[in-house]
Amino acid sequence: MTLPALSPLSATGSRERLLAALNHREPDRVPFDLGSTQVTGIHVVAYQNLRAALGLPPVTPTLCDTIQQLALPDDDLIERLGVDVRGLFPLNSHNWNIVDVDQGEAWEYHDEWGITHRRPKDVLYYSVVKSPLAADPLTPEAVAAHPWPWTGDPRRIAGLRELALAYRAQGRAVMVKGVLAGIFEMSQRVRGMQALLMDLAADERLACAFLDKMLELKLAFWEMALPQLADVVDVISEADDYGTQTSQLVSPRMFRKLFKPRLAALFARLKQLAPNAKRFFHSDGNIRPILPDLIEIDVEVLNPIHITATGMEPAALKRDFGRDLAFWGGGVETQSVLPFGTPQDVRDNVKRNIEALAPGGGYVFNTIHNIQADVPPENVLAMWEALREGGAAH
């Protein structure tokens, strides 16, 4: 394939561009995120392919997330593509003390939560295969007695303040993520998804023991980290997955009763600890019915805008929620178009999504899900070119 003529874009103004967009003003062009979080990133295989397609020299990529095999984009690629935001990745079970054990056909490792992850050697991803609190009967007291990780350990953010300052000096905006998955998702991992879902419906006291513990562990991390980082970060990311492609994993009624009050406590504390940072929240799938709830509890930025899920059509979302939420993602459909479409399909899709989401600001471009290993680099470049063309108008 022929190399596209890409001109390096100056980082000058990246941070201002991102902040303007998040403050619902149209910047000079649509800001671009690639790799600032574990939900807006790129698989190491796709990353290597993209580097080669751009003519960038081979590197041994740093993984910012071993479970998902996500590459931390290098400076030269950030510069080349004009990525506007860099991410801080505190140390956690996805990137710290990962000791793979060779189990013959698969790699396995046991993380700080007591979870066993497994990746068959011919497979791209790790999956949770054993949860520490899966056995029944289980009591809330046993949940409390589990040896939970010390999320408040200051080693988790060692060096991140300096890194944030360096990114700022380059002109970029800075994102910081937490050290555990969402209250719901992390509970699923330690209990087992099926078991936790059943607990929610049949044993609320037990389910709430998990949800309360996850909130406590999140607060312990942010109360340690934000006094060190609040003045050098622009966006704080939190995540949890409540949507499915057609509906929600739990009813909006259950969400409001069990999850919303805990998320409200989390966001209120983030607001106290880092009043100047934007609060970003990720949930896949159709979460339209709970968007008013998220707005009510001070979520400011929504990711990933799962545009093909029921109820998540971008123009309608922009119309109904665009005053209250900035959208971060939704730039290209990642289940069919980006991996399997032609470069022209990708361009058309990007153009349509930008036209729906970018007018008036309140939009940061990213894919809907991490760019996976099977995505052809020419499609990533087509995405980028379409962003550069369409994004300049907004």
Next chain:
Amino acid sequence: MNEYIRAVYEGVLNGEGEATTTAVAAALQAGQGPAHILTDGMIAAMAEVGRLFEQGDYFVPEMLIAARAMQAGLELLRPHLVQADIKSSGKIVLGTVKGDLHDIGKNLVGMMLEGAAFDIVDLGVDVPPQKFVDAVRAHQPQIVALSALLTTTMPNMKATLDALTAAGLRDQVRVIVGGAPVTEVFAQKIGADGYAPDASRAVTLAKSLVAAA
């Protein structure tokens, strides 16, 4: 519906395992026929669960506890069904394709199919094509149901279909597919016999395929 059957029905519908087993025991004690308890108590309740799910009243947690309650009741009822020689709706071999370790969607489909009186042979996750071929030979199912959560493992659905064809078994079974990235169009493209977007609709699909066979 008499009071014994109604108690079974409500136990399952409300996802109460203990209430369901108590109700099944009471129904058997009172001389209710095992087929009656199964069909009008449990299967009818699971059909209602499916209906409530489709209309957005029930979500996955409510569906899971209903299926769990049904399984608890079925455990108690099964010896009586065997004795009465009750036939199942059909046999289904189910699994998540090679390279994919995700199982909750597949499990939910399996439970709902079980709730519609199908016999389920669950091959688990990361199932290579040859294992599906062997299972079709061993179990002679009417349907093979394939699950995939990842775009990167969807091609292994096609590989599984190819393996069934190569083994000369493709005409013996109907193959249905599902999972997050799977669509009707994809199902047609790889030559599958059906696609369903969720566990409830998978039951409708399986029933229609078995009825048409």
